[in-house]
Amino acid sequence: MKIISVESMILSYEYENAIADAQNYFKRRNAVIVKINTDIGMVGIGESACFGGPPESTKFIIDHELAPMLIGLDPCNIERMWKIMFDRTRQHGRRGIILAAMSGIDIALWDILGKTAGLPIYKLLGGYTDRLIPYASSGFYSEGKDSDKIAEEVSGYFKSGFKYAKIKVGRNPEVFMNPTHNMTDGDKLLYSLEEDLERIEKCCKAAASTGGRIMVDANNSWTVYTAVTMGKECEKLGVFWLEEPLHVDNIEGSAEVAAALAMPVAGYESEIGVYGFRDLIQKRAVDIVQPDVVWSGGFTECRKIAALAYANGMPVNPHVFSSGVSLAANMHFLASLSNGGILEMDQNIYPLRDELLKEKIEVAEDGFVYIPDKPGLGIELREDTIEKYRIA
Numbered sequence: 001m002k003i004i005s006v007e008s009m010i011l012s013y014e015y016e017n018a019i020a021d022a023q024n025y026f027k028r029r030n031a032v033i034v035k036i037n038t039d040i041g042m043v044g045i046g047e048s049a050c051f052g053g054p055p056e057s058t059k060f061i062i063d064h065e066l067a068p069m070l071i072g073l074d075p076c077n078i079e080r081m082w083k084i085m086f087d088r089t090r091q092h093g094r095r096g097i098i099l100a101a102m103s104g105i106d107i108a109l110w111d112i113l114g115k116t117a118g119l120p121i122y123k124l125l126g127g128y129t130d131r132l133i134p135y136a137s138s139g140f141y142s143e144g145k146d147s148d149k150i151a152e153e154v155s156g157y158f159k160s161g162f163k164y165a166k167i168k169v170g171r172n173p174e175v176f177m178n179p180t181h182n183m184t185d186g187d188k189l190l191y192s193l194e195e196d197l198e199r200i201e202k203c204c205k206a207a208a209s210t211g212g213r214i215m216v217d218a219n220n221s222w223t224v225y226t227a228v229t230m231g232k233e234c235e236k237l238g239v240f241w242l243e244e245p246l247h248v249d250n251i252e253g254s255a256e257v258a259a260a261l262a263m264p265v266a267g268y269e270s271e272i273g274v275y276g277f278r279d280l281i282q283k284r285a286v287d288i289v290q291p292d293v294v295w296s297g298g299f300t301e302c303r304k305i306a307a308l309a310y311a312n313g314m315p316v317n318p319h320v321f322s323s324g325v326s327l328a329a330n331m332h333f334l335a336s337l338s339n340g341g342i343l344e345m346d347q348n349i350y351p352l353r354d355e356l357l358k359e360k361i362e363v364a365e366d367g368f369v370y371i372p373d374k375p376g377l378g379i380e381l382r383e384d385t386i387e388k389y390r391i392a
């Protein structure tokens with residue numbers, strides 16, 4: 001079997017009411033979907049993360065830089081192709097947009113390998129479980145969502161059966177070096193630390209009444225001092241984990257925060273590749289490791305990150321915040337791990353997650369999410385949804 005073409009397309013959804021975290025003010029969300037075609041008609045599907053930049057840049061790299069390296073090669077030699085892409089882009093790659101672009105190609109190759117073997121990817125990777133415990137990931141800032149409204153929102157998740165819910169903090173201009181000082185729309189939806197604490201407190205109260213737990217995600221927005229001070233308050237409230245408290249490059253600082261708190265520090269979705277995660281893990285800057293298959297280097301790189309986490313006694317809870325393809329891919333990855341944790345399920349309105357797959361991935365009546373059990377990713381894309389949201 002040989003690769004004959006690699007295609008990419010951009011899907012885009014515009015929000016009526018923008019949502020925000022400490023790093024982004026989302027007026028729209030985009031997904032870059034990758035398709036690899038072979039000479040025997042076998043097709044692989046993947047997704048490349050495009051967080052933080054125009055999706056056109058990621059598409060350009062896939063189409064013009066990476067695709068030509070792969071034409072004519074056997075799609076089942078995935079390690080080899082990963083290394084070709086990594087080595088030939090080294091002088092301007094190694095992390096960032098190149099690895100994110102490579103991730104979508106890697107996922108599509110694993111999809112082909114699974115279809116060739118007749119096995120779902122999680123089984124191909126060793127298969128640890130066929131079902132996952134989900135957590136509701138939402139609690140974003142948006143216009144008019146005060147502390148009562150966000151508590152009401154998380155109550156809804158607990159009532160619908162979730163045992164965990166994550167909320168956003170960190171749009172705090174009073175904090176030195178806060179991302180809002182320089183980001184686009186950094187003057188909107190700003191909160192004091194005290195107001196953030198009130199949001200956390202009310203959500204924890206809502207959680208306690210149902211036996212649920214709250215996670216708090218600061219998206220790279222705090223300093224060591226702020227993270228330790230806020231973290232100790234979160235601890236008292238029973239917060240389950242504190243996510244990405246500091247700038248991702250402040251590894252020593254994050255290790256200080258992790259050492260100062262009994263509550264685990266989770267992160268860092270904004271790190272990429274095994275070398276970056278090696279430093280976070282070895283310096284114990286995190287207690288919970290959060291790569292993302294569509295962002296950190298595909299299955300090929302993420303399984304290495306997971307092995308490193310395993311060797312250091314750390315669980316892996318993948319970051320999942322994009323289309324239905326990204327959800328399926330991260331589910332296969334998580335289900336293959338003996339040190340896998342719980343599944344992030346984005347609860348924001350997002351048709352590219354809910355309407356892109358022919359069979360929507362949902363929480364089952366028993367509270368678990370079951371891994372698609374067909375070969376490869378086990379998913380098919382809906383052409384009507386692609387037509388509706390495709391911009392390139």
Ligand SMILES: [Mg+2]
Pocket residue numbers: 217219243244269319
């Ligand atoms: Mg996060």
